[in-house]
Amino acid sequence: MKVVAALDELDVQGAVLSIGNFDGVHLGHRKLLSRMQAVAEAEAAPSVIVTFFPPARVLFGSARYLSSAAEKVAQLAAFEPQAVVLTPFTHTFAKTPKARFLEALRPLEPSAIIVGENFRFGRDREGDLNDLSAVTGKLEVFGLWHHQGEPVSSSRIRDLLTAGEVDSAASLLGDLYRASGTVVLGDRRGQQLGYPTANLEVAVDKALPVGVFAVEVYGPAAAFLGMANAGPKPTFPDALPGLEVHLFDFAGDLYGAELTVTFVAYLRSQQKFSGIDELSAQLRRDEAAARSVFAARGGSA
Secondary structure, X not given: OEXXXXXXXXXXXXXXXXXXXXXXXXXHHHHHHHHHHHHHHHOOOOEEEEEEEXXXXXXXXXXXXXXXXXXXXXXXXXXXXXXXXXXXXXXXXXXXXXHHHHHXXXXXXXXXXXXXXXXXXXXXXXXXXXXXXXXXXXXEEEOOOEEOOEEOOHHHHHHHHHOOOHHHHHHHHOOOOEEEEEEEOOOOHHHHHOOOOEEEEOOOOEOOOOEEEEEEEEOOOOEEEEEEEEEOOOOOOOOOOEEEEEEOOOOOOOOOOEEEEEEEEEEEOOOXXXXXXHHHHHHHHHHHHHHHHHHHOOOOO
């Protein structure tokens, strides 16, 4: 699979194109991309996914992304496109007139284009589906996918993560939510409590759930079970929000390692404790709850 940054770097013609933000590559995105696969197979044509990073809501607002650029490429690879166009979405690119975007598409002579019903493009979202139909003989407009009576959207998933509802978020994503980061030196309070933590430096614009969770953690050479605190630290208000992970039955040095944390289950909301003893007692209860989660899932804990 080839990954390029602009449409003019493609060397394919007659491809089936799918265009969208695809933040999180959730169930709705997956249905659309599966349709792209099916059309490409039926027409014996290559498929190309055109996407952007970061999402507009991250660039222009306070939203955080569900998928980093690397995560998005890895998720899109599952749909076996010949190429992914991952265009940097900058303030300059956002001012691109719709005509220029259409001019970049025309030389590709796409045999089909598949987009969601709310797809818009160009400066001030001036380009619509009628404009897009001018560059292909086959434009398929994919309706919003619904789950439990509501449309699946990246915004809805972000809201669920903020509420700590990682189970519900996973049901919309079609997979457990993940966050990756590098282990950096922390304040070592966990060591004093008997629960040493790996403090992960996660990209500031990456959406994180808020709360305490049972987690699976994947490192460069091993996988672990554990529990994590994500978000602010009410007991230590001067500390920056972050992601701290305690790995069960592990002793060693992980500084500098890249870890991926998978949020398996919500354990509790964040709380402010009166002191170290109260916090330590709660951590023991959290560990027992997390181990019960893994035991129920058939994992060792």
